[in-house]
């Protein structure tokens with residue numbers, strides 16, 4: 007899978023995971039995949055995140071990516087752990103060039119027209135819109151996306167099961183990211199699977 011659009015089209019929602027205990031990795035991944043959410047974004051926000059990526063890759067059907075990738079160093083570490091796609095909260099030329107050179111599907115965060123223009127200059131057309139609600143929500147993305155017909159987005163940040171369908175209804179949106187399926191602490195796999203199944207059924 008070499009293009010970000012293929013990852014974005016696996017399901018309407020990419021779960022954004024902040025996992026503090028590597029022991030939770032496999033049960034959480036199994037529950038999300040069983041519920042119909044195969045693309046899993048493991049944020050590099052916790053000390054065990056790279057081990058979580060390694061563990062989740064053992065789960066059949068999981069397509070495991072790294073989030074919160076801030077620079078080429080993080081990119082290398084994520085790729086070394088086996089990350090199959092890369093998500094960042096923002097975009098720098100250094101990170102963009104490194105991700106393109108690595109040939110890995112890359113979804114950089116954008117919040118305004120300049121971010122998108124930097125991405126387009128690098129040859130990228132698939133973006134995260136972050137932080138989606140705090141940046142002005144649907145109204146903001148609709149206005150920002152209007153001049154960029156070639157660009158498509160994965161809004162992330164503050165999206166809920168109730169608001170996700172409104173985002174998914176936008177032409178410029180291929181999927182959304184969110185963490186609502188995975189409450190903090192010891193995973194309740196039945197609840198996670200049920201939340202994933204609900205998310206997998208969302209439509210715009």
Ligand SMILES: O=C(O)C(=O)C[C@H](O)[C@H](O)COP(=O)(O)O
Nearest residue numbers: 022049074095162163164184185
């Ligand atoms: O770490 C990153 O790079 C991020 O993507 C930031 C957050 O993890 C997402 O914004 C999740 O947002 P919520 O669904 O509102 O919890």
